Amino acid sequence: MANGIRAVAGVRMKPRSTNQVHSLSLRRPTMAADEPIPVFTNLTELYGSLGTSLNHAERWNNLTDEFEKRFGKKPTYIVRAPGRVNLIGEHIDYALFGVLPAAIERDILIACAPREIVPNSPVDEQHHAPGSVVAENLHPKYTRQVFAPTQTKTSTEDVHVEGWHLDIPKELRWENYVKAGYYGVLTEHFTGASDHPTPVDMLVTGTVPAGSGLSSSAAMVVSSTLTFLAMNGKLEPGAEKVTKGDLVKLSMENEKRVGVNSGGMDQAASVISVPSSMLYITFYPSLTASPTPLPTGAVLVCAHSLKVSDKALTAERGYNLRVVETLVGARVLARALGVALGPKEKITFREVVGRYAGEVDVGRGGRGMDEGALMEVLGRMGEAVEALKPKSQTSGTPHPEFGVTMEEMVSMSGMEKEEFEEVYMSWIKVDATHFKLYKRAKHVFSEALRVLQLRKLCLENASANNPDTNTAALLELGRLMNDSQTSCAQDFECSCAELDELTQIARDAGAYGSRLTGAGWGGCTVSLVPEDKVGEFIEKVARAYEPYRGLEGEALSEVLFATRPSVGACVYKF
CATH class of the missing domain: 1.20.1440.340 (de novo design (two linked rop proteins))
Known part of the structure; x- marks a missing residue:
């Protein structure tokens, strides 16, 4: 129980936080946060909302085929949540000033389906337990994870409370983000003794570079939260409406459960963003979000400096x-x-x-x-x-x-x-x-x-x-x-020699402007580049930045890629 979680406590510091200063509520001044989570049944419609990324169909089909190979059935849903880039507004959110991020086309995808538990299966085997989850990851370095929640009861003379327990160590491991998303859905939507979550098989893949300042962690929490909402019928017609604003709030709380104190910018960008627009997010007097259209004729190019700043180790001086x-x-x-x-x-x-x-x-x-x-x-x-x-x-x-x-x-x-x-x-x-x-x-x-x-x-x-x-x-x-x-x-003083060099290279290569994005001290830059010069720009940067020498094809595209402001989180239903 020492590693388990019942309440949010002992969270560690992480960039992009405002809750270190204030507890903020999500106010909804625009229609965007009040809209329901998009559920697509037509891939053409979904792909048309995702912007300019190549090979959408191939990637989604590969995920579907691999899910069927591993679990012996087709997925019921594929859930998507994008990473984000902050175009401008660095280190001012915890001063409660507004920022301008945008969802990117790089994302986390989760294929999922319910798992039938045969009657009289041995309950001491965790994958047979009620509400159990079998989580796999397409990346070979991540191993299969099996876990299940347990119900807890707290009683007094006047009050009887049903609760949930799920072991979530305060470690930034991929499966803990999945568990955090699950725990939030359990505590929000399964409050009665007779409520039982659906057992789930899930397969995760992602293209948001980890530790790059593009919010792979927020994308993981949003997609996990959305997976368990979808798998338990919370997005179906007739169910209680779950809005984009609801998903932002729930994902904010869920990310804290991994030990990350999050202020809402990353989750709001991942959920509420619309194509071709940045999202103006304010934090005072409450968290609000409204689209801001990016001028036409330019795209964003993200470049990883390959300088990794371990925030946990450097936070005291950074x-x-x-x-x-x-x-x-x-x-x-x-x-x-x-x-x-x-x-x-x-x-x-x-x-x-x-x-x-x-x-x-x-x-x-x-x-x-x-x-x-x-x-x-x-x-x-x-x-x-x-x-x-x-x-x-x-x-x-x-x-x-x-x-x-x-x-x-x-x-x-x-x-x-x-x-x-x-x-x-x-x-x-x-x-x-x-x-x-x-x-x-x-x-x-x-x-x-x-x-x-x-x-x-x-x-x-x-x-x-x-x-x-x-x-x-x-x-x-x-x-x-x-x-x-x-x-x-x-x-x-949150930049570093690598980021300074990379932004200067970008300007010399023809960018309108270039700056660091994310907390800094490493991670990514974002550049605004003429749309008709993107290929030439990427070639120039790849030649000029020494750490990119020798990188080609997919290896290069993982660290240097163009993107447009993308649509926020969504669900595809087979």
């Missing part, structure tokens, strides 16, 4: 440290601007901006200031963040790093040392002698403004429907992406 610097910076800025805050409140930069601007009704169902007003306030923050420069460096020639010691940071916060450690240091481990509050704030505010500028540009371009303005829009989008990369590298 991601976790940035979270602390960002949160403390928000408190220091609030004090400098005269913004009211509680004695132990862990305020975010987005909340500082709102209070500074006199934002009303937030927390009582209000939607907060509109995008134009937010852009205006963000434009004034460049001067305001000067207050975060260390006092000892404001006169004469300031040190370019603008770092402060722990003692200086505590003093700037206006808190007693014990209070400061309780609020900012007790829940997270960091490793630093100096904290760069000014540089982190400078990135957050400039990046948040770039997101809004890029979105405004795309919306205006879509309404203009003019080839000349479309080209100008692509050039401006590229500039914003390049500025984002510069800010990530110089102010937030």
Whole structure:
């Protein structure tokens, strides 16, 4: 039971999180989150929604044939969930500013079918247990997994509660994402003593590179969750409606069960995205999502730097440290601007901006200031963040790093040392002698403004429907992406030599713009490339980036590939 899970606790830090700061609900201001999960019965219709990827039919047919070979029957469903690329808006979600990701064509596919358990089968064999799962993976390095949930009962004099138990070690292994998806469906949809889930056979395959910053983990959790919803009749006509928004919320909770604290961006992009559009996702005052059309004439090219950053090992000097610097910076800025805050409140930069601007009704169902007003306030923050420069460096020639010691940071916060450690240091481990509050704030505010500028540009371009303005829009989008990369590298310091080199190579090869995507310190870049130059662009990058030398065919396409914004998660029913 020590490795099992009954409640969400002890989650470790992971990039893209906002729940480290706030518990967010998914509000639905647009129709997108209220739509049902798409269930296709026609492959032509489904393929038409998946964009420009090649060999869809071959890949799906191979998965179907392999499932039949292994399990002796055809699958009932194939479930699909895409990875995502963040076009712009890096490391600002936990400051509660909006981001612009898009679903990519690379995805996780799960073929599945119910498994009949013959009466009087030995229940001590796990694959004969009620609700048991036999999970296999097409990749040979992943072994067959067999597991089954067990019902638990908690009784008092007045309350009798039926629950579920499923062993989910806090390890980032593929089968634990499957278990997490299953556990969430059990606890959400099987609440009575007489409710019994369907035994399932499943076969998993995926094309989202693991550990690349393209959210393979979110795609795995979304597809697993959706598999168990489909297999248990929750998407059938007449069943209680499961919307895209419901799937996002459930997948967010499910990913926590693997030990990943997720804020919703990755899941929302994987579920709610529509073809040819980015998804503008905001986190304040609640999580919302709305499409933003990408100008025509360009595609996205993802390039893996082949530099792997083990977030679990480097978080204390990387991601976790940035979270602390960002949160403390928000408190220091609030004090400098005269913004009211509680004695132990862990305020975010987005909340500082709102209070500074006199934002009303937030927390009582209000939607907060509109995008134009937010852009205006963000434009004034460049001067305001000067207050975060260390006092000892404001006169004469300031040190370019603008770092402060722990003692200086505590003093700037206006808190007693014990209070400061309780609020900012007790829940997270960091490793630093100096904290760069000014540089982190400078990135957050400039990046948040770039997101809004890029979105405004795309919306205006879509309404203009003019080839000349479309080209100008692509050039401006590229500039914003390049500025984002510069800010990530110089102010937030989340880039690395490999990402810096790869983005420069991409620009030299003809990209409108190129930047890192994901947390950084390794992983992928994303480049905006003219549609008619994609082949030439990929050849140039492959020749120029030394780690790609010798890679050809499928090996090269695994790390360097074009994609369009893709449709979100869906189900194909045979």
